Amino acid sequence: MITLELTRPKLTTTNKVDAVLQPGTVVETDTSTEESFFIPINFGGQDPASFTVENCTTTISTTVRSVNNFTSAGVQAGDPVSGTGVPASTTVVSVAGDGLSLTLSQAATAVGTVTLTFDPPSFTIADCTTTDTSTTVTTINNFDTAGVRVGDEVTGAGIPVSTTVASIAGDGLSLELSQAANATGTVILTxxxxxxxxxxxxxxxxxxxVTSTNNFNTAGVQAGDPVSGTGVPASTTVVSVAGDGLSLVLSQAATASGTVTLTFDPTAFINPPPFTVADCTTANGAVAVTTTNNFLEAGVKVGDPVSGTGVQASTTVASVAVDGLSLELSLPANAAGTVELSFDPPAISQATVYALKVTHSKLLANFSMNVELYTYDGSLANTPGTSENASQTITLAPVTGSAQVDMDAFLTNLRIPRTA
Known part of the structure; x- marks a missing residue:
């Protein structure tokens, strides 16, 4: 009598897939005892289309305030400034009349109370007249307008080493040095x-x-959505959306103020739940782990993060044995023992294409069939086939709003000459 055994595929609702379809995967066998083939499917394959929201207002702040006085400290427009939260190459645009605030040439990247460093560049003034043994220097230019400050180091012909500015006249036409000049002449001073x-x-x-006269919630904006537009840095995402939908927070500060149209490009994800495998035996200093259970049947895949006693932080699965009874870690264990290990599969896009591998075999009067669920995330696109894989390449057929496979092309590319 012939019996039929059907092994159900793992639950797709929890996304416990057997393996990722990648180069080298045996896609078809045909022997006297076994035959297998792949059937591509699109499970949950809708990739949300990008959309825009108009009248989005970005605002940046270039103002810095202090309980101290910037004017009294000697800060002037044009001074280079640095410190926590201040972008490179930032300068002072202006200082408020009361000296308690200033405007930067670039917006700060962080909020906080910090110490700022000002490092004005050196400059020269021509037609400076010095008199031997006198500390007074006059000019037909204006020391004050030129930006000379008390304490500035002064160099030039007739000026002793380590001389500084002691005072500047109210009209800016003369100044006093900390040391008397040692020569008379009209020179250029630095x-x-x-x-x-x-x-x-x-x-x-x-x-x-970012604020808007439209409603981000109504438009479908969600935390995590990639966002782009004028003044929005690359790789920016939505951190949160206000309850009323009229504002949101970006992961990176805008680089300009304005009312613009922003584009949101959401990607839906399936996030497989973490799971554990008991009776895993580790050896101190070794990457090999064995189990009396079966890693493959449990759903362990290459790349899965692993944690547990004796497992180092940031360890992932490097490989899984064909029989499922052992695996190798990306980092050696730091303790020996038989423990329970936790595996936390990374999220995958709902646009992932899946494939069912159907294997059937006959042994005497018994006929068995097994169905395994694989994922295909596009990693085979434009990848040459191997002797056990496609003789051609596998590509995704672009369809608006989803990722799909051209069924005929898929099956044609996967097929290899029969072995028996």
């Missing part, structure tokens, strides 16, 4: 302001907040 710091500077950044 002024260099030493770098200095100002404490308790409060940086503000509102560039991560």
């Amino acid at each position: 002024f260099d302001t030493p770098g200095f710091t100002v404490d308790d500077c409060q940086t503000t950044n509102v560039g991560t907040t």
Whole structure:
């Protein structure tokens, strides 16, 4: 009598797939005792289309405030400034009249109370008249307008080493040196302001907040959605959306203020739940792990993060034995023992294409059939086949809103000459 045994595929609702279809996977066998073949399917294959939201307002802040006084500290427009949350190559655009705030050339990237460093560049002033043994220097130009500050280091013909500016006249037409000149003449003098710091500077950044007269919730925007548009840095995503839907928070601050149209490109994910395998035996310093259970039947796959006693942080599955009774870790175990290991499969896109591998065999009067669920995420696209794989390449047929396989092409590319 012939009996039929059918092994059900693993539950797709929890996405416990047997393996990832990748180069080298045996896709078809045909012998006197066994035959197998793949059937491609699209399970949950809808990839949400991108969409736009108009009238999105981004705002950045370039203002820095301090309980100290920037003017008294000697800060001037044009001074290079650095510190926590201040982008490279930032300068001072202006200092407020009361000296308690200033405007940066670039918005701060963080909010906080920090110490800022100002490092003004050196500069020269021509037509400076010095008198031997006198500390007074005059000019037909204007020392004050040119940006000379008390304390600036001064160099030039007739100026002793380590001379600084002691004071500047109210009209800016003369200044006093800390040391008397040692020559008389009309020369070019160089002024260099030493770098200095100002404490308790409060940086503000509102560039991560975006508002809109439309409603982000109604439009379908969700946390995690990639977002792009004028003033939005690359690789920015949505961190959160306000309850009323009228604002959201970006993962990176906008680089410009304005009212723009933003594009959101959501990708739906299936996130397989973590699972455990008991009776896993580790050896100190070794990557091999054995079990009395079966890793393949449990759903363990290459790349799965692994954790448990004796397993180092950031360890993943490097390989799984064909019989499922052992695997190799990406990092050696740091303890020996028989323990329970946890596996946490990474999320995969719902646009992933799946394939059913159907294997049937006959042994005497017994006929058995097994169905295994594989995933295909496009990793085989434009990959040459092997002797046990496709003689051609496998490609995804682009379809708006989803990722699908051209059925005829898929089966044709997977087929190899029969072995028997």
